Amino acid sequence: MDAEQQRQQPGNDEQSPLLGGPGDVTQQDKPLYHNFIIAIVWGAVFSNDLILFSAHPLLNSAAVLFFIQAILILQPTHTAKQKKQGTYTHAALNNVALLAAVAGLVVIEYNKIDHGGKHFESPHAILGLVTYIMVFGQALVGITQYFTPGLYGGVDNAKALYKYHRVGGYLTLLLMLATVCAATQTPFNTNVLQMQLWALVVASVLVVLGVGARIKPSKLGWLAGK
Numbered sequence: 280m281d282a283e284q285q286r287q288q289p290g291n292d293e294q295s296p297l298l299g300g301p302g303d304v305t306q307q308d309k310p311l312y313h314n315f316i317i318a319i320v321w322g323a324v325f326s327n328d329l330i331l332f333s334a335h336p337l338l339n340s341a342a343v344l345f346f347i348q349a350i351l352i353l354q355p356t357h358t359a360k361q362k363k364q365g366t367y368t369h370a371a372l373n374n375v376a377l378l379a380a381v382a383g384l385v386v387i388e389y390n391k392i393d394h395g396g397k398h399f400e401s402p403h404a405i406l407g408l409v410t411y412i413m414v415f416g417q418a419l420v421g422i423t424q425y426f427t428p429g430l431y432g433g434v435d436n437a438k439a440l441y442k443y444h445r446v447g448g449y450l451t452l453l454l455m456l457a458t459v460c461a462a463t464q465t466p467f468n469t470n471v472l473q474m475q476l477w478a479l480v481v482a483s484v485l486v487v488l489g490v491g492a493r494i495k496p497s498k499l500g501w502l503a504g505k
Contacts, residue, residue, distance in 0.1 A: 315482035316459060317344045323472040332390050332467065338383035343455050345376035346414075347486065350448055354493040366425060377418055384411065403461040410458050413451040420444055442500040452490065456483040 320340035324333050349372035356365040391398055399408050421444055423430050428437035460483060462468055463476040 314344070315485060316340060316456070316479070319474060319478055319482060320459070323468075323474045327471055331386065335383050335386045335390070336462065336472070338379045338386065340459065342376045342380035342383060343459065345372050345379065346452065346455065347490065349373045349376060350452065350490060351493070354490070354495075370422070370425075373418060373421070377414065380411065380414060401461070401465055403458060403465050406454060406458040406461050410451065410454040413447065413454055417444065417447050417451055420447070442498065445499055449490070449494070453487070456486060459483065 317340045320336050324336055327333075349369045352368045352372065353365045356362040388398075390396070399405055420440070424437045424440055424444060428434045431437040431440065460476060460479045463474050463479060468474050
């Protein structure tokens, strides 16, 4: 690579900030903030005797971790190769997260039925239901947009909806974090796990700040011409 080619590489010109511009984060970054939620939840669960119901918070917190990883892998991708690899990894991580979330749902529903409990009564349960609906909707749209664009009238039409899928993903993440925080008000937590609301709120804020700092407004269609 000659000097001129090297100068033209992203971030190599004299006017480029050393740390890059807003959203200029590469796939090689490995932020730690996404581990806080699962650390708090798993720490609380494994500090007590394990029962069948213990699988619910374990599986769902793991699902949140994989969902966050799926977002991070595409924040952002630059080259065509990165975008393709990122998309397949994004889909794989989301599939793992979805399986964990469904398994967590099965556990709570079995427990409710087995103990004659009421369904979708607490804020945690209601938020969880809305979150599951969003997750399934996001999965359906994301898969069909990329792998079967003909359903949307062609590749261009499908790509035009990517920004809405991205926004939907961020909204779903917020719902997930709110659901986790609301879990602190459930009887199982107050009587057994005793996770502190403030700790999960702080962890959630760190996740939002970390993920939000990597967002490129242009990919959400918020800048003219994008």
